[in-house]
Amino acid sequence: MTVHAAALQRIESLRSLIRYHNRRYYQLDDPEISDPEYDRLMQELSTLEQTHPGLVTPDSPTQRVGAAPLEKFIPFRHDTPMLSLANAFSEEDIREFDGRIKRLLGSTEEIRFVAEPKLDGVAVNLIYLRGVFTAGSTRGDGAVGEDITQNLKTIQALPLVIDPGSGIAAEVPDRMEIRGEVYIEREAFKGLNRRRLDSGEPPFANPRNAAAGSLRQLDSRITARRPLNIFCYAVGQVLGRRFQSQAEVLNTLAHWGFPVNPHIEKAENIETCIAYFRHMDDRRAALPYEIDGIVVKVDEMALQEELGAVSRSPRWAIACKFKAAQETTVIEDILVQVGRTGVLTPVAVMRPVQVGGVLVSRATLHNQDEIDKKDIRIGDTVMVQRAGDVIPEVVKVIESKRTGMEKIFILPGACPVCGSEVVRLAGEAAHRCIGLACPAQIREHIRHFASRGAMDIEGLGEKLVAQIVEAALIKDPADIFYLTHDRLIGLERMAEKSAANLTAAIERSKKPALEKLIYALGIRHVGERTARILAGEFRTLEKLTTATTEDLLTIRDIGPEVAASTTKFFHEPTNLKVIEKLRLAGVKPLKMADGPRTETAISSKSFVFTGTLTQMTRIQARELVESRGG
Numbered sequence: 001m002t003v004h005a006a007a008l009q010r011i012e013s014l015r016s017l018i019r020y021h022n023r024r025y026y027q028l029d030d031p032e033i034s035d036p037e038y039d040r041l042m043q044e045l046s047t048l049e050q051t052h053p054g055l056v057t058p059d060s061p062t063q064r065v066g067a068a069p070l071e072k073f074i075p076f077r078h079d080t081p082m083l084s085l086a087n088a089f090s091e092e093d094i095r096e097f098d099g100r101i102k103r104l105l106g107s108t109e110e111i112r113f114v115a116e117p118k119l120d121g122v123a124v125n126l127i128y129l130r131g132v133f134t135a136g137s138t139r140g141d142g143a144v145g146e147d148i149t150q151n152l153k154t155i156q157a158l159p160l161v162i163d164p165g166s167g168i169a170a171e172v173p174d175r176m177e178i179r180g181e182v183y184i185e186r187e188a189f190k191g192l193n194r195r196r197l198d199s200g201e202p203p204f205a206n207p208r209n210a211a212a213g214s215l216r217q218l219d220s221r222i223t224a225r226r227p228l229n230i231f232c233y234a235v236g237q238v239l240g241r242r243f244q245s246q247a248e249v250l251n252t253l254a255h256w257g258f259p260v261n262p263h264i265e266k267a268e269n270i271e272t273c274i275a276y277f278r279h280m281d282d283r284r285a286a287l288p289y290e291i292d293g294i295v296v297k298v299d300e301m302a303l304q305e306e307l308g309a310v311s312r313s314p315r316w317a318i319a320c321k322f323k324a325a326q327e328t329t330v331i332e333d334i335l336v337q338v339g340r341t342g343v344l345t346p347v348a349v350m351r352p353v354q355v356g357g358v359l360v361s362r363a364t365l366h367n368q369d370e371i372d373k374k375d376i377r378i379g380d381t382v383m384v385q386r387a388g389d390v391i392p393e394v395v396k397v398i399e400s401k402r403t404g405m406e407k408i409f410i411l412p413g414a415c416p417v418c419g420s421e422v423v424r425l426a427g428e429a430a431h432r433c434i435g436l437a438c439p440a441q442i443r444e445h446i447r448h449f450a451s452r453g454a455m456d457i458e459g460l461g462e463k464l465v466a467q468i469v470e471a472a473l474i475k476d477p478a479d480i481f482y483l484t485h486d487r488l489i490g491l492e493r494m495a496e497k498s499a500a501n502l503t504a505a506i507e508r509s510k511k512p513a514l515e516k517l518i519y520a521l522g523i524r525h526v527g528e529r530t531a532r533i534l535a536g537e538f539r540t541l542e543k544l545t546t547a548t549t550e551d552l553l554t555i556r557d558i559g560p561e562v563a564a565s566t567t568k569f570f571h572e573p574t575n576l577k578v579i580e581k582l583r584l585a586g587v588k589p590l591k592m593a594d595g596p597r598t599e600t601a602i603s604s605k606s607f608v609f610t611g612t613l614t615q616m617t618r619i620q621a622r623e624l625v626e627s628r629g630g
């Protein structure tokens with residue numbers, strides 16, 4: 001085999017391997033390989049393609065990622081404006097739409113329509129030049145959007161090159177605009193939020209926000225990790241081809257390989273559209289993605305052109321919105337859940353009620369502020385709704401149903417899971433448990449503790465942490481140092497060699513730089529930079545643990561938030577226990593660069609600082625004296 005042929009073979013097998021893992025990751029939310037392993041496959045493919053540029057194809061996985069991050073988005077003018085739709089809120093409104101059209105056309109004949117789900121995502125415009133995807137943008141103000149080409153390329157379902165197929169639809173126009181909606185499926189959205197919570201990022205409120213946020217990433221490598229999907233539903237300007245009907249547009253798009261929603265139907269008249277509206281309202285809960293209504297479009301292009309548009313909406317289409325399903329029920333109790341990052345979330349337990357075809361018995365109340373604002377009490381009769389969103393919400397209290405027996409709810413001061421103190425730091429809506437050994441947070445604590453930048457324990461990744469916690473081998477971060485080879489080997493799929501490597505890595509991590517250990521403790525607001533400042537100031541963990549808020553506030557760059565969260569952390573007895581356990585296990589931070597050892601003028605002399613220091617902090621002054629032998 002020639003070098004070239006060998007490269008081609010490897011390139012092709014890498015591409016199919018990467019496509020397979022993309023599917024596991026994005027569609028099934030069940031990856032088989034770790035992120036670094038995936039990155040290695042991509043890297044190998046990209047290197048091979050660079051050495052053999054002739055073998056690069058427009059649909060290679062490398063073409064979907066790897067663009068350098070942008071500084072900002074460039075404005076993008078659409079060939080034809082992206083219109084919005086007028087709304088219908090009732091069946092009456094839909095019939096009126098039909099009547100208006102007939103009046104405008106001066107006709108009494110039935111109008112044929114196409115009825116489509118109205119996807120709740122983000123509208124995009126895609127430009128294909130001779131069948132190749134060349135640019136894509138957001139809607140913006142309808143005339144000018146933003147160029148998000150790199151981000152759109154990461155959407156696996158979007159064809160980068162149109163497959164001309166065969167038959168009538170074969171010719172691909174020289175230039176055309178295709179319109180579609182980028183969305184995220186419900187399950188994929190849940191997975192995305194789970195991963196965000198795991199890494200300490202705030203979750204997205206709903207799939208639409210997640211899709212919009214993902215498309216507005218300046219770094220397309222981040223977008224590439226988001227489970228974005230797309231349905232195409234219209235064309236804008238098309239050079240070199242004429243479509244007779246909306247149905248033909250959709251058939252052709254599907255034929256060319258674009259994802260087209262499978263629930264779209266042709267309708268003989270407006271009554272069929274109304275039946276479709278009811279049918280989709282019943283089915284929406286069962287769809288894997290969110291829709292907030294249907295769109296009814298006049299099928300025939302000639303009629304569409306005759307009808308034209310008023311202001312910014314076409315006269316030939318209308319969005320028929322579903323009603324947010326609402327019901328009333330009673331709040332029987334309010335539970336408190338502790339999330340993986342320690343946030344306490346109040347959850348209303350309600351008398352079960354059918355809302356829009358789904359049995360609802362719980363709703364998150366978000367936080368104390370939300371409860372106070374809506375004045376929600378245990379025993380209240382409330383209105384709940386599912387507005388197409390995944391999570392039902394309490395809209396309001398029906399005050400006229402109050403009996404006076406309702407109980408005001410306040411989040412507890414102690415964690416319901418571990419009993420540690422619960423604090424609310426300034427500027428945050430969340431109440432958090434600060435327990436280092438809290439079972440609800442243990443996975444997250446250990447993962448952070450072992451991560452690079454913290455204790456850097458090689459091989460102790462997310463999966464293994466989960467396994468070890470599951471097997472109850474660890475209850476707090478200090479337990480890592482009590483893991484023995486024998487215990488590890490008892491874990492499923494743990495080979496002799498990996499166990500040996502892990503125990504060696506754990507042993508090596510026992511002498512961290514002080515700043516790494518401080519960072520590893522996961523004190524709220526203490527990131528790597530702050531940990532470095534604290535280590536520089538206090539020099540030992542013991543001194544830091546006994547520092548007062550006042551001590552901390554004398555340090556430049558340490559604000560009241562860090563000071564408060566740090567002292568609270570070291571006041572929590574369970575945290576001090578973990579720190580003591582670390583010490584007993586032999587975890588000993590490296591000594592910070594020591595001062596001179598020879599005799600100096602101030603050797604063994606004692607110093608007392610009084611009054612206000614202007615040149616340095618009290619701690620710095622102490623350090624200065626100590627470093628010179630005083």
Ligand code: IVH
Nearest residue numbers: 083084085116117118119123181233295314
């Ligand atoms: S057609 C001129 N079809 O709804 C008609 N729009 O308010 C252009 N949308 O911006 C839109 N599903 O983001 C059309 N099947 C569908 C749609 C749809 C969702 C969105 C789209 C548009 C908005 C109109």
